[in-house]
Amino acid sequence: MYLLVQLQRLLDKTRAFDFLGPLALRLYLVPIFWMAGTKKLADMDSIIAWFGNTEWGLGLPFPEVMAWAAALTETAGAIMLLVGFAVRWISIPLMVTMVVAIVTVHLPNGWLAIAEGSGPFATERTMAAIERLDRAKEILQQYGNYDWLTEYGNFVVLNNGIEFAVTYFIMLLVLFFIGGGRYFSMDYWIRKAFMR
Incomplete structure (x- = not known):
């Protein structure tokens, strides 16, 4: 006490x-x-x-x-x-x-401000956005200077939730x-x- x-x-x-x-x-x-x-x-x-x-x-x-x-x-x-x-x-x-x-x-657009592929607040929309983000990263890694582009942070998809x-x-x-x-x-x- x-x-x-x-x-x-x-x-x-x-x-x-x-x-x-x-x-x-x-x-x-x-x-x-x-x-x-x-x-x-x-x-x-x-x-x-x-x-x-x-x-x-x-x-x-x-x-x-x-x-x-x-x-x-x-x-x-x-x-x-x-x-x-x-x-x-x-x-x-x-x-x-x-x-x-x-x-x-x-x-x-649901709850999430930034699209995430999993978790309790993920929706079909945010999961589909992750697929597009992964494809965009592949294109940038193949045709762009990906290390320079991501030097200050990762690419994300704005979900606008x-x-x-x-x-x-x-x-x-x-x-x-x-x-x-x-x-x-x-x-x-x-x-x-x-x-x-």
Whole structure:
């Protein structure tokens, strides 16, 4: 029992560093949403067309409104997460963008973001992708400089499943409940200054 009490006291001392968790989540999400938002803003005509087209796009209603809402939410969200301003509030529309992405883009592809040939989340689609990947590797080994091409990593097939979008959603959900954290967020200093 004494040992458990001592361990609990030791764990309680780590609370002084509990700001690191939300800070890490925020900083991890910043480049993800910044890249997603700014890429949309850079080519809004194509994004609007993709959002609205029912044949080769997402077929969303009000594509212009939806495209601008997604792009601005992601870009502003990245900035707000970076400085820790209104973290709980911006988490809500960012979670909505993740749900829309999951349902409209990623869900038909299953769970896996990267195609794997086996495992509990492998599908016929990912197993077929592995066959194509193996054939592509054979071609590159025979006709290309395969060692140079793979010097910094392996070739993979992007499956574009829901894995990453769900992960980002969960991270945002955590931030929604715990906020931006202490010390390194504007929310902390605003609350400290105005809500004593």
